[in-house]
Amino acid sequence: MNCEEAEVLVHALIDGELDAGHAREVEAHIEGCAHCAALMKEYQEIRQAIAESDVRYKAPLELRRKIEKALPQPQAAPSRRSVLRGFAMGSAVSAMAATGLVAIVLRNDDEQRIENEVVSAHLRSLQAGHLIDVVSTDQHTVKPWFNGKLDVSPPVIDLTAQGFTLIGGRLDYVNAREIGAVVYKRRQHVINLFVAQTASTDRKSAKISTLQGFNIRRWSDRGLNYWAVSDLGADELTEFGDKFEGAMRANKEG
């Protein structure tokens, strides 16, 4: 193999696209050719430098919003009334039983889907440069940043003293809606706390689930749904949620 051929094939070698036979040939050439060996090293360095630099762009929220708006909106769970109408031919009793069942099935389905989306949003946020829109460890900076961007801004609580450092906030998209994400860190682990408004003001106590290797702690309180997502262990994520809820109660009383 001559240098001319090697200078093309070396790229396929770097990219792991060569079959074993060709790979051996290129490697043999490089072993005996200082010029090509040095070139390959430079290409690898440039490649490494690019992989480690922030060369990606984040889609503007406005773009996401426009695309979301152009798509048909997700189907709302049928109202009790419309389901009842569907069962009008049956007896009232079986209709009631059936609606209960339908409502439960829909709700679980919905929750599963939203949990999926929350994990996707968490994964997206971990890409370089995507985690935080407003960088601050100060709750009095993060909280007002959300105002005007969302109908309801999420509560922002400093939990540094409890071992969870507030590092900022972000707008995200879950369930075809813009929601707030408050970002915390414990050691090197990121916790995204997603907060969305809900029509129900019932308090729902926390549930822990695991999806794609991430833990999710989900709860509802005073008209807000919360999802805390992290690669932290379930015990530490539970601790985070307990501290957060504790601080919320303290705020309310104080």
Next chain:
Amino acid sequence: MVVKASQDDPEKARRFREAALPYLDDAYTLARYLLRDAADAEDAVQECYLRAYKHFDSYRGPAMKPWLFAILRNVCRAEYARRKTAPTAVEELPEGGDQTPLWNEAPETPEKQLLRRFDGDTVRKLVAALAEPFRETFVLREIQNLSYREIADVAAVPVGTVMSRLARARAMLRSAWLAEQEQVK
């Protein structure tokens, strides 16, 4: 330019959201490099998603990302055609342009010292300055992590062409990198 998604099918929309929206940043990144303009990139990605949604019924694979990219690339090419003012950004090299010898691109002797690291802005600038079709090939490989086969499908060229374009792109980037290094010394 914008087609309104008309089929009012929430189930289809839900599946589409789950499959395609996670790649929004990737698509936007590609569009930024192809068009080198933030507003045009935004328009192109929006158009791409609406077209993709329209054709989503006939989507049978392969992977979602290259499928979206192929659509996005066509949208961007339409945008190239519309822009007549920036010829360097728009046209592919004439026939045979791929065959320009590589060894003219880079200094004969590779540098002895380590290559300098640049900040993200400088690296973006260097990549964005690559000529087409090398920039497209390079971005699909190095920033989007597509395989040669996937790049070939997106760009509608043989794998051999992908290989030679990529070799040329890296050689050009290396020259530009060294020149930049010289400048800031």
